Amino acid sequence: MRMRRAHSVEQVRAAEATLLAQLPGGTLMQRAAYGLSVAIGNLIGFVYGARVVLLVGSGDNGGDALYAGVLLARRGASVTAVLLSDRAHAEGLAALRRAGGRIGAAEDIPGADVVVDGIVGIGGRPGLKPEALALVQLAARHGVPMVAVDVPSGVDVDTGETPEPHVRADLTVTFGTHKVCHLVDPAAAACGTVHLVDIGLDLPPATAEAFQAEDVRSLYPVPDGESDKYSRGVLGLMAGSAQYPGAAVIATSGALGGPVGMIRYVGPDSVAAEIRAVHPEMVHGEGRVQAWAVGSGLGQALDKQAVARLLAGPEPVVVDADGLTAIDGPVAAPALLTPHAGELARLLDVPRAEVEARGLEHARMAAERFQATVLLKGSTTVIAAPDGRVRVNTNASAWLATAGSGDVLAGLCGSLLASGLSPFDAGAVGAYLHAAAAHLAADGAPLTAMTLATHLPAATRHTLTP
Numbered sequence: 100m101r102m103r104r105a106h107s108v109e110q111v112r113a114a115e116a117t118l119l120a121q122l123p124g125g126t127l128m129q130r131a132a133y134g135l136s137v138a139i140g141n142l143i144g145f146v147y148g149a150r151v152v153l154l155v156g157s158g159d160n161g162g163d164a165l166y167a168g169v170l171l172a173r174r175g176a177s178v179t180a181v182l183l184s185d186r187a188h189a190e191g192l193a194a195l196r197r198a199g200g201r202i203g204a205a206e207d208i209p210g211a212d213v214v215v216d217g218i219v220g221i222g223g224r225p226g227l228k229p230e231a232l233a234l235v236q237l238a239a240r241h242g243v244p245m246v247a248v249d250v251p252s253g254v255d256v257d258t259g260e261t262p263e264p265h266v267r268a269d270l271t272v273t274f275g276t277h278k279v280c281h282l283v284d285p286a287a288a289a290c291g292t293v294h295l296v297d298i299g300l301d302l303p304p305a306t307a308e309a310f311q312a313e314d315v316r317s318l319y320p321v322p323d324g325e326s327d328k329y330s331r332g333v334l335g336l337m338a339g340s341a342q343y344p345g346a347a348v349i350a351t352s353g354a355l356g357g358p359v360g361m362i363r364y365v366g367p368d369s370v371a372a373e374i375r376a377v378h379p380e381m382v383h384g385e386g387r388v389q390a391w392a393v394g395s396g397l398g399q400a401l402d403k404q405a406v407a408r409l410l411a412g413p414e415p416v417v418v419d420a421d422g423l424t425a426i427d428g429p430v431a432a433p434a435l436l437t438p439h440a441g442e443l444a445r446l447l448d449v450p451r452a453e454v455e456a457r458g459l460e461h462a463r464m465a466a467e468r469f470q471a472t473v474l475l476k477g478s479t480t481v482i483a484a485p486d487g488r489v490r491v492n493t494n495a496s497a498w499l500a501t502a503g504s505g506d507v508l509a510g511l512c513g514s515l516l517a518s519g520l521s522p523f524d525a526g527a528v529g530a531y532l533h534a535a536a537a538h539l540a541a542d543g544a545p546l547t548a549m550t551l552a553t554h555l556p557a558a559t560r561h562t563l564t565p
């Protein structure tokens with residue numbers, strides 16, 4: 100499967116307007132409603148005799164729900180529409196009545212087989228009005244599956260933020276393209292499974308992209324017959340300390356689980372000895388490198404000037420953990436910064452809760468301010484380039500939240516940089532493979548950073564094998 104692309108509401112509206120001008124009225128809504136009705140049937144597993152409740156708001160989102168209701172009613176479903184506005188889509192409502200649907204109320208919800216959220220779509224503001232919220236909560240209390248039309252009503256479509264109450268769907272059926280809220284948490288978590296229905300929109304470059312295996316395959320630096328350890332790339336590692344020697348061991352493991360040909364460690368003898376005990380192939384001491392990974396576990400041993408020299412230098416550099424504290428302005432080197440929410444909050448001097456609530460916005464802000472690619476770690480990892488492009492990684496495993504997991508990622512991303520990927524590509528490929536390794540290693544149970552790192556080759560093999 101190819102990259103999942105998300106577009107902004109503005110982009111969708113523009114593409115829709117072009118197409119609307121070429122097609123008979125109502126065609127797009129019919130395409131959307133047909134895809135929606137099929138997806139609803141697939142979710143509940145039957146249509147004939149199914150009890151379907153539509154929550155219908157004032158706009159075209161409600162119109163989609165009504166026309167999907169028409170198609171389901173024609174196939175033998177019992178369809179009721181709960182109208183949340185006296186301006187519900189008039190033609191859709193008339194068509195539903197003709198197909199045998201009726202106007203319903205809250206008491207239809209507890210016995211329903213599915214509730215369809217047509218409250219608001221891309222025209223919605225965040226939040227639900229009290230009446231809508233009560234209906235949504237009623238469905239949740241009775242465990243009735245919820246299908247969101249286009250987006251779960253109440254989320255912020257263009258940012259993935261959820262400042263107000265919103266729908267939590269089991270399935271979201273969207274049209275034409277993904278929206279940012281389908282890819283970026285916390286809204287993405289409220290979408291359930293996302294099903295995309297093609298309605299023929301001709302779209303510009305995406306606002307955000309989510310990598311799939313095929314995208315990783317097209318970028319991964321696979322060595323060829325001419326490769327040697329130097330041409331595959333040498334990674335300089337400035338990580339770990341007497342205080343945290345393990346971070347250097349783990350980052351080395353992450354790097355060796357990537358495509359790099361050799362690791363040079365720069366740091367104290369005692370830490371080098373610990374790395375060597377696990378990875379005898381590591382080389383200790385300065386020398387030519389194609390990229391740097393700095394920061395993991397430096398603790399009080401952090402030499403800000405040494406990090407600042409790398410940030411000013413020509414080689415690309417991954418900056419993680421303590422290394423991030425050396426950044427106070429635009430970075431000259433091609434750089435990939437890998438903060439978690441707390442570290443990004445410190446970098447931007449804003450409260451952590453703001454970064455957690457509005458990750459995409461803050462990752463973008465930092466990328467622009469520091470002229471570096473910013474990979475913000477989280478349940479969806481956001482990767483923002485200084486030119487405004489955004490990628491998100493949506494296949495994370497909750498087991499990844501374990502000590503040392505970030506050191507593995509920093510090493511892996513460094514390895515990808517040293518092999519020639521740009522910071523933006525290294526971030527996206529690194530985040531994807533890191534998560535893929537976590538799924539393999541955890542397999543539904545806890546994992547450690549070292550097991551995560553040792554599963555990188557298998558995760559890479561799975562991903563690179565079509």
Ligand SMILES: NC(=O)C1=CN([C@@H]2O[C@H](COP(=O)(O)OP(=O)(O)OC[C@H]3O[C@@H](n4cnc5c(N)ncnc54)[C@H](OP(=O)(O)O)[C@@H]3O)[C@@H](O)[C@H]2O)[C@@H](O)CC1
Nearest residue numbers: 115127128131158159160219220221222223224225226249
């Ligand atoms: N674009 C496409 O390609 C296609 C689009 N299609 C469909 O159209 C949908 C967009 O429809 P839309 O433009 O009519 O807007 P929609 O989301 O139904 O909102 C309508 C009105 O709701 C109101 N409102 C706002 N916030 C609210 C809130 N929190 N709680 C309650 N009410 C709220 C506000 O009205 P106001 O309150 O300001 O009077 C607003 O004007 C799209 O998502 C997709 O499903 C497909 O049919 C085919 C192809």
Ligand SMILES: [K+]
Nearest residue numbers: 216219248252
């Ligand atoms: K909706």
